[in-house]
Amino acid sequence: MKNYHQLFISAREALARAYTPYSRFGVGAAVETDDGRIFGGCNVENVSYPCGTCAEESAIAAMICGGGRKIRRILITSDGKELISPCGACRQRILEFCLPETEILLADDKEVKKIMTAAELLPGAFREF
Ligand code: THU
Numbered sequence: 119m120k121n122y123h124q125l126f127i128s129a130r131e132a133l134a135r136a137y138t139p140y141s142r143f144g145v146g147a148a149v150e151t152d153d154g155r156i157f158g159g160c161n162v163e164n165v166s167y168p169c170g171t172c173a174e175e176s177a178i179a180a181m182i183c184g185g186g187r188k189i190r191r192i193l194i195t196s197d198g199k200e201l202i203s204p205c206g207a208c209r210q211r212i213l214e215f216c217l218p219e220t221e222i223l224l225a226d227d228k229e230v231k232k233i234m235t236a237a238e239l240l241p242g243a244f245r246e247f
Contacts, residue, residue, distance in 0.1 A: 122223055122230050125150055125193045129225065132158035132173065133195055139163060144197040145173035151186035152217065174208040178215065189215045193223040193230065201231050209240040 125148045133146025138161060145161045159176025174194060181189070192212060196202045201224050204212060212222065216236035224232040 122191070122193060122225075125156060125191060125223070126195070126225055126230065128156045128158045129193045129195045130227075132160040132177070133197060136160035136173070136197075137162045140165075140167065140170075145194065145202065146196070147173040147177040147192060147194045149177045149181045149186070149189050150191040151181060152188040152190050153186070154190075155181075155184065155186060157181040157184055157186065172205060172208050174204050175211055178211055181215070187215065188217055189220050190217065191221045191223060193225055195225040195227070197227070201226055203232075203234075204239070210243065212236070213240050213243050 128148035136144030
């Protein structure tokens with residue numbers, strides 16, 4: 119497996135800043151753009167639960183705000199024991215900025231354990247016609 123060190127470090131740093139007083143479940147994500155820049159994001163919860171945002175959502179927002187448009191890789195990690203994968207809404211959010219070769223990397227607290235393609239992430243996704 120390739121070395122995703124920088125992306126992993128960024129996602130773990132983002133995870134350390136997660137705001138999760140309600141679920142106590144931190145998630146960190148890091149996006150690498152097609153021009154090699156990295157943007158991190160964490161989940162940010164709210165007392166009005168549905169107002170909370172996911173880590174992937176935060177990382178994508180940071181990428182867009184920084185002028186990025188295409189995701190080469192996105193790495194997702196959490197402070198849970200099991201490997202997590204993006205929620206349904208985040209699968210749609212990620213897909214919006216994917217390339218055919220985009221890698222979705224799922225990591226535990228040590229390393230990348232699983233790699234998914236965009237097609238695997240959301241089969242039969244809605245597309246405008
Ligand atoms: N969460 C994420 O940040 N990303 C996901 O893909 C799934 C869930 C967050 C939302 C909430 O703050 C916590 O994990 C527990 O659901």
